Amino acid sequence: MTTTDAIIVEPTQEQIATVTKSRRMLPNTTVMNGPCAYLATERRRLAALKYEHFEVTQLSATIGGEIQGLDLTGPLSDEVIAEIRTALHDYKVIFWRNQPLTTDQHVAFASRFGSLETHPFLPPNTNQPELVRFAKNVNTSGYENGWHHDVTWRAEPSMGAVLHAITVPAVGGDTLFADMYAAYDGLPDDVRECVDTMTAEHDFMSAFGRLLPKDERDEMRERYPLVEHPVAPRHEATGRRYLYVNRYFTSRILGVSDAESIELIEMLSRQADYPEYQCRYRWENDSVAFWDNRAVQHYAASDYWPEKRVMERASVIGNRPTV
Numbered sequence: 001m002t003t004t005d006a007i008i009v010e011p012t013q014e015q016i017a018t019v020t021k022s023r024r025m026l027p028n029t030t031v032m033n034g035p036c037a038y039l040a041t042e043r044r045r046l047a048a049l050k051y052e053h054f055e056v057t058q059l060s061a062t063i064g065g066e067i068q069g070l071d072l073t074g075p076l077s078d079e080v081i082a083e084i085r086t087a088l089h090d091y092k093v094i095f096w097r098n099q100p101l102t103t104d105q106h107v108a109f110a111s112r113f114g115s116l117e118t119h120p121f122l123p124p125n126t127n128q129p130e131l132v133r134f135a136k137n138v139n140t141s142g143y144e145n146g147w148h149h150d151v152t153w154r155a156e157p158s159m160g161a162v163l164h165a166i167t168v169p170a171v172g173g174d175t176l177f178a179d180m181y182a183a184y185d186g187l188p189d190d191v192r193e194c195v196d197t198m199t200a201e202h203d204f205m206s207a208f209g210r211l212l213p214k215d216e217r218d219e220m221r222e223r224y225p226l227v228e229h230p231v232a233p234r235h236e237a238t239g240r241r242y243l244y245v246n247r248y249f250t251s252r253i254l255g256v257s258d259a260e261s262i263e264l265i266e267m268l269s270r271q272a273d274y275p276e277y278q279c280r281y282r283w284e285n286d287s288v289a290f291w292d293n294r295a296v297q298h299y300a301a302s303d304y305w306p307e308k309r310v311m312e313r314a315s316v317i318g319n320r321p322t323v
Helices: 013-020 037-047 078-091 103-111 180-185 189-195 214-223 258-273
Strands: 055-058 065-068 093-096 131-136 158-167 175-179 199-202 227-230 250-253 278-281 288-292 296-300 309-317
Touching: 013 037, 037 078, 037 180, 055 078, 065 078, 078 093, 078 288, 093 278, 103 131, 103 158, 103 309, 175 180, 175 258, 180 258, 250 258, 288 296
Parallel strands: 065 093
Antiparallel strands: 055 065, 093 288, 131 309, 158 288, 158 309, 175 278, 175 296, 199 227, 199 250
């Protein structure tokens, strides 16, 4: 039986609610166990989507779509760009194979979605300062293997990022993406009610500041002071709430004790760990990913050393998260 021949079961909202209530927290943990029935509606919605200018293969229940029928190296009409943006909001992260982008083409494509940021801490491509270059090999290891949104320490964090795989290892080096809408929806009702009104402090220091000499660290602190964002903002395009807390950059939950803040950050960050909320992408040379940096966290598996892995990323400046 093929996927298209599969029998589609249409549960009622009452059935979804009943099964969802069967989820339980494992004793002495903050880990939820049981069926993620609340994913059913989004899974069916994605399965039914059709686009005018390309086709999309759904990669997991609620996140990830691989696009066929587009050449990103050539000119793209405003209508195609608008439909790519729609697919991004639908699938949260979208992918293409066989897209041998030049650096100019990479920047030009990403710029169709907004102004591009330059990263103050990560090395750029020497010809295009808007492109962050991740070049790993036997002498330079990868440290991106932790769930995070990018640059939440900015007052206006990036809305999305376009990542181009230039050289990838034969095995390993995958990137995982987690649906933070689903992570929010999967919280117990009482926890959701609490986080809806909470604010968190974000800081570059733990990830980047510790690597800087004191004078540079002080200069960067002046340029990038602590910022505050809602713990569960509403997405400006979809209106859905998503979790916006990560271990790399969220330094404190405001309005609670230090101990409660640490516990909350850990518990909320752990929601990205559920495989039910994830898709995992196996890169090939000239694969491209475009993810929504608000609704998605990502994790670059660091399992390929000493092999070579070279990626370049363009990030699109976004608006300040709000509720």
